[in-house]
Amino acid sequence: MSAIEGRKLRLLFVTEDDPLYVIRFFEVFFDEYPKDKIEIVGVSVQDAFHEPIWKTARRMFRFYGPVDFVRLCFGYVGVKLRGDSIAKLAERKGLPVVPCGSVNDPAYIETARGLEPDVIASVAAPEIFKKDIIGVPALSTINIHSGRLPVYRGMMPNFWQLLHGEEHAEITVHEMVEKLDAGGVLGTLKWPLESNDSLDRVITGTKQDGARLMIGVLLKMKSGEAEATPLDMSEKKYFSFPQPKDVKRFRRRGHRML
Numbered sequence: 001m002s003a004i005e006g007r008k009l010r011l012l013f014v015t016e017d018d019p020l021y022v023i024r025f026f027e028v029f030f031d032e033y034p035k036d037k038i039e040i041v042g043v044s045v046q047d048a049f050h051e052p053i054w055k056t057a058r059r060m061f062r063f064y065g066p067v068d069f070v071r072l073c074f075g076y077v078g079v080k081l082r083g084d085s086i087a088k089l090a091e092r093k094g095l096p097v098v099p100c101g102s103v104n105d106p107a108y109i110e111t112a113r114g115l116e117p118d119v120i121a122s123v124a125a126p127e128i129f130k131k132d133i134i135g136v137p138a139l140s141t142i143n144i145h146s147g148r149l150p151v152y153r154g155m156m157p158n159f160w161q162l163l164h165g166e167e168h169a170e171i172t173v174h175e176m177v178e179k180l181d182a183g184g185v186l187g188t189l190k191w192p193l194e195s196n197d198s199l200d201r202v203i204t205g206t207k208q209d210g211a212r213l214m215i216g217v218l219l220k221m222k223s224g225e226a227e228a229t230p231l232d233m234s235e236k237k238y239f240s241f242p243q244p245k246d247v248k249r250f251r252r253r254g255h256r257m258l
Contacts, residue, residue, distance in 0.1 A: 001139055003224030004118060008039040011218065012117040012137070014103055014125045015086060016048045019079040020072075021203050022124045023086050025144075028211035030093045038218055041115045043090040044100035044108075046126055062244055068257045103133045112136045119221060121214065122176065129176050139221055141176040142186065144214055146206045149174060150236035153181035158202045160239045161193065163250050168192055169202060171210045173217045175228050180238075184228025187217040196254040 015022055026043075033040075048056050061069045079085075087097045098115070100108050103125065109132050112120065120136060122129065122143040134141045147157025148170035161169045168190040175183030191206050220226040242250075247257070 001221055001224055001226050004139075004222045008037055009139075009218060009222040010039050010041045010116060010118045012042045012044070012098070012112060012115055012120045013040065013123060014044045014046070014100065014120060015123040016126045017045050017086065018048055018124065019084045019086070020075060021207055023079075023084065023089065024204050024207040025123055025211045025214075026086050026089055028208045029214065030089065030095070032212065033215050034219070037222060038215075040090075040095050041117055042096050042098035042112075043086065044098045044103070045085075045087045046100055046103075048126060059241065063242060063247060064257050065244075065247065071258055103127060104130045106132075109133050109136060119218065121218075123214075128180060129178075131178055134176050134178065142173055142217070143176050143181075143183070144210050145172045145174065145181060146203070146210065148172065148188075149181055149185065150231045150233055152239060153236060154239040155241045156239065158206060159199055159242050159246075159250065162197055162199065162202065162255050163242075163246065163253065165253070166193060169206055171206050171213055173210075173214055174231075182231060182233060182236075184230050186220070186226050186228055187213055189213045196256075198256045198258065199250075200256075200258045 015026070060072065064072055090097050098111060102108065104127070112133065113136055117137045118139045120133070120141040122141070129141060145157060146169055147153075147161055149172050152160055158169055171189040171191055172185055173187045174181070174185045177183040189209060191202070191209060193202065217226060
């Protein structure tokens with residue numbers, strides 16, 4: 001990648017509206033990124049799972065079960081009463097919030113082009129990026145994934161890594177291509193897992209430390225030192241959203257959801 005000299009790296013974020021977990025990434029990133037080297041030109045926040053809230057609630061009920069779902073709801077109500085959200089956090093930091101229904105909508109693509117980003121970064125964005133939006137930034141469109149690629153492609157990688165008894169969750173920053181979770185790797189971080197762990201702890205911690213990994217990758221991109229390592233797709237696997245039977249196996253391993 002070519003170095004960016006004489007100016008700041010221009011960064012556009014695309015993420016989902018999650019005030020419980022994804023917001024932890026942005027709390028760290030917005031506080032710690034070097035403002036003399038990186039300029040955030042926009043933060044686009046989409047609906048979680050790109051679906052109505054009642055569908056998300058049904059999905060979460062089946063995933064967490066009745067007791068943990070109620071606990072999760074109390075937490076969600078608490079953050080809503082406090083007014084916590086990624087968009088409001090960005091606004092408090094003086095960062096522009098850029099509306100986005102779909103990243104693949106031609107109108108959004110034109111808006112993104114007008115921002116002239118060097119990098120578009122997806123943080124838990126709820127839809128697949130197609131070639132037109134991937135091709136907008138001058139350097140690259142990147143994604144952060146909380147699992148080792150290409151083995152833990154897909155959804156909820158922290159859950160599957162815990163279920164499979166991995167010693168570490170591997171946070172991965174990689175280039176985005178049209179094929180899901182298949183772009184070259186720009187940086188990784190091994191995050192230790194415990195034999196009797198909590199999904200809540202792991203998701204929170206990997207989001208926070210993932211923000212620091214992302215900052216490091218972006219600085220390498222700015223200096224022209226970033227090199228993408230191609231994935232060996234012969235090892236690829238794909239995991240969809242866990243089903244109740246998977247959660248039962250997860251609990252039998254001694255893990256907790258919250």
